[in-house]
Amino acid sequence: MARVFSGIKPTGDMHLGNYLGAVRRWVDSQPAPATPEARQHEAIFCVVDLHAITMPWDPAELTESTLRLATMLMAAGLEEDRSLLFVQSHVRAHAELTWLLNCVASFGELRRMTQFKDKSAKQGDGEVESLTVGFFDYPVLMVSDILLYDTAEVPVGDDQRQHVELARDVAIRFNSRFGDTFVVPKAVFPPIGARVMDLQRPDAKMSKSEDSPQGTILVLDDPKAIERKIKSAVTDSGSEIRHDRDEKPGVSNLIEIYGAVTGASIADVEKEFDGKQYGVFKVAVADAVVEFLRPVQARYAQLAADPGEVERRLAVGADAATALADPVLARATRAAGLLPRRSA
Numbered sequence: 001m002a003r004v005f006s007g008i009k010p011t012g013d014m015h016l017g018n019y020l021g022a023v024r025r026w027v028d029s030q031p032a033p034a035t036p037e038a039r040q041h042e043a044i045f046c047v048v049d050l051h052a053i054t055m056p057w058d059p060a061e062l063t064e065s066t067l068r069l070a071t072m073l074m075a076a077g078l079e080e081d082r083s084l085l086f087v088q089s090h091v092r093a094h095a096e097l098t099w100l101l102n103c104v105a106s107f108g109e110l111r112r113m114t115q116f117k118d119k120s121a122k123q124g125d126g127e128v129e130s131l132t133v134g135f136f137d138y139p140v141l142m143v144s145d146i147l148l149y150d151t152a153e154v155p156v157g158d159d160q161r162q163h164v165e166l167a168r169d170v171a172i173r174f175n176s177r178f179g180d181t182f183v184v185p186k187a188v189f190p191p192i193g194a195r196v197m198d199l200q201r202p203d204a205k206m207s208k209s210e211d212s213p214q215g216t217i218l219v220l221d222d223p224k225a226i227e228r229k230i231k232s233a234v235t236d237s238g239s240e241i242r243h244d245r246d247e248k249p250g251v252s253n254l255i256e257i258y259g260a261v262t263g264a265s266i267a268d269v270e271k272e273f274d275g276k277q278y279g280v281f282k283v284a285v286a287d288a289v290v291e292f293l294r295p296v297q298a299r300y301a302q303l304a305a306d307p308g309e310v311e312r313r314l315a316v317g318a319d320a321a322t323a324l325a326d327p328v329l330a331r332a333t334r335a336a337g338l339l340p341r342r343s344a
């Protein structure tokens with residue numbers, strides 16, 4: 001079985017885009033339950049808190065949102081006997097490998113990253129100057145996350161495509177310069193839901209709720225809020241319920257959401273709502289999303305009542321992840337010629 005690794009940032013709360021684009025696939029990628037003694041660690045998932053501090057942050061909020069996100073991932077269905085779940089900063093190898101790979105990735109490569117380009121384009125010159133070095137370097141940290149676990153497959157949404165490409169490029173470069181060291185990973189995307197768009201601005205991807213609270217459905221939103229947001233979603237002129245991302249981005253997004261949560265194909269959704277009004281369609285989408293999220297919300301409520309248990313599981317995950325990552329880090333530092341430390 002191919003080793004799977006992926007991560008999610010504890011910035012804002014988990015939204016429907018995260019869930020459909022990535023987390024749901026993580027849950028499905030877990031192998032059959034293993035006994036604790038025979039754990040295979042073939043599916044590894046990480047709350048990437050070091051990525052959350054590349055933009056200004058509030059320390060108390062970071063602590064809380066890290067725990068909340070880990071709880072949500074467990075509620076979504078990551079199970080202790082089927083996968084590893086840990087917090088990035090608990091495994092030191094991530095930061096250490098980043099330094100080594102900083103000296104392999106190039107400045108030009110990072111400057112071409114869409115996320116950096118978008119952010120710099122949105123800000124004035126003066127503000128670009130004040131973006132942190134960490135923000136610029138973020139993709140190398142992500143490369144390290146992936147390469148540290150001999151990862152074969154990285155299940156992500158479409159917006160992470162370029163970062164996983166960078167991981168491939170850096171792995172191939174390192175291997176050709178220093179000998180076979182890293183497994184070269186590849187990204188895998190869901191067939192539908194890889195790019196869930198903002199309900200109010202269907203030309204932008206759904207993202208953190210602070211940017212567009214009405215356009216973002218949070219996994220923990222109550223049914224009323226979900227209904228309200230979907231009912232007020234921007235639709236397109238005309239009245240046909242037809243999938244066409246260029247001509248009808250708003251309706252196409254709702255068709256994809258409906259398909260992703262019910263398991264129907266785009267063609268099936270078009271057929272089901274052929275000749276129906278937008279209003280009727282929106283009610284159906286809202287109902288389907290509410291039903292889809294209901295079990296996750298119920299499990300979250302149970303798990304959130306026992307944060308000690310969540311922290312225990314994260315500690316087990318961090319130990320197991322450290323045991324996997326340290327030998328890979330040692331392999332890389334040795335290949336690069338850093339003098340191995342002997343015991344005193």
Ligand code: TYM
Pocket residue numbers: 005006007008009010017018019020021022023048051141142145146154155156157158159160163193194195196197205206207
């Ligand atoms: P993050 O935290 O922004 O998002 C987590 C996952 O959710 C996906 N996603 C979406 N999918 C569909 N539609 C959307 N609107 C949408 N918004 C987000 C993302 O593609 C992602 O898969 N840099 C990463 C985290 C990361 C990581 C890693 C991922 C750090 N190290 C190593 C994989 C492997 C990020 O910021 O994702």
